[in-house]
Amino acid sequence: MNLGIRQLETFRLFARTQSVTETARLMRVSQPAVSQTLKELEAQLGFALFVRSNGRTRLTIEANNVLPDVERLFAQMATLRGKAEELKDMRAGALSIASVPSFTARILPTALGAFRAERSQVRLRLEVYTASDVVRQIRQEYCDIGFAFMPLDEAGVAVQPLLRMSMVCLVPVGHPLASKPIITAGDLENETIIVHGAQTTPGFVLRESLRTEVESFQILTTNQSVASLHMVQCGMGIAFAHPLVLPFDPLGQVVAVPYERDVPLTFAMLYSRNRPVSRLVLQFEAILRKSITAFCHELKGKGLTCEVLV
Template sequence: MNPNLRHLEVFRLFSRIMSVTETARLLRITQPSVSQALRDLENQLGVELIIRGQGPLKLTANAELLLKNMEDVLDNMQALRERAARLRGEQDNSLAIASVHPLTSWILPQALGRLKGSHPQTRIGLEAYSSREVIKHVQDRTADIGFTFLPVENLDMVVRPLLTTAMVCLLPKDHALAGTVQLTPEALENETVITFGQQVRQEFDVRLSFERGNEAGRFLTTNLSVVSADLVRQGLGIAITLPFVLTPRMTQDIAVSAFRPEIRRSLVAIYLKKPGLSALGKAFLAQVREETRSFAAHLDSLGLFVKPG
């Protein structure tokens, strides 16, 4: 006999608190119902899960081994329910977010903190992807809202501009070029340049700025702007990256200069026209806009190009 999902839910909660009374109270059912559900699950699995005796109830070794599989089943069922709800256009108190990596260091965490303050019961998922993957997840409805860079060539999506900015150079504070307002490829001729991997569009634009873009040992690449900043701290080179890594804490130990020729990138929020954004999604987007304006003011104070959406 296959295990009943309700029985799995009862057992998962019981395994965490090890109390039939408390499990019944939290699930708002009777204690005999909890005890019966636990016995039924044991019968369905054909395995003893609970050691019953004179003392407190304990889980058997078999229960400990099966618990992870039960967790996976229940988590997958929850994901299935949420996916089906999105396909029906019924977005309740859950929000799935897909974003490019640079926003996960400051803007989105700040916005999520505000959202959780006003909607504490909200179930939130935040996943980081490449720009193209963000678009795909929104298109497939595995994400309610996405944050990515233009271009977005999908007529089924609403595209909301958030911020346009330009690539910058990150340097160690004690570097000879630190304090230079603008840095060019000529100024970086004798430097190791840290950039994104070649699958990223801005990497291609950066390489075009250098006459000897394929010179052996000239470039050190990474796929994350946060990692590029860490490499700068270790004195491994000068990074050319998007400025979203420049949180207030980040600028305490890293110098920043504008990069020329200017390479601009426009950040946008995207979601499907149908079913559109839920009330929760709209509230979150409003928080992101507020954090984006605050971050734009921070970049402006550093003398960097920024144009709020």
């Protein structure tokens, strides 16, 4: 059986009008064309669609039984057409994101808010992971895009650098070092220093850049930059961290002071190499760029290093 949409559309209109003449008028075809189409459909189905009695036409029992399915099919097609138009205009669809926690304080929520204001029908999903889990989510294509620090070396995962910044010293307000324009290694000799563990990207970069200093410090370690900020807020020490965590300090309990030696960090967007980048992702990236630019401008106003890379 090879039913055609045109055949089913003719049958659907004929069922409503009970008239070949009216069906032909609505479809803007000739009456013989309608009659021929109905005959072809009857041959495909294997039963008659209508009978004539006392000069009137009525549907057969079999035709009445299949009519609800035909109506349902056309309703589904209308839904499909509407969804296709929404996707064409990027009004609908879905965008799933995996991110490290520190990116969820300011830049990412701001961008998501602006994106949703323009594309209110898009289904958004944001999940927060460690950096290694973000990479795994992208590699296994559970999420469309991810956000984490470089360097990353993972087959199947493409990297788009977003911004470059320098690690800073997070100092409690009121601490003698909080008013210094730059902190030196000598300033930290008698301080408790909070750093990322070596298994994290910021921790690895820090140790590669400041191997001698790090080995001489009295150190507390953590695997999350947000945790290091909270430890500073509680007066546990001074943290080497990246500026992305600063929005987690809305009350201004911590001061970010540059360190004498530059420890650069690059933050990036990740996506799968095995599938094309969707139009929704490109649209979101354009909005994200504005959010990143605003954040970098704010950091530079505080005398901190930040560079937009997109």
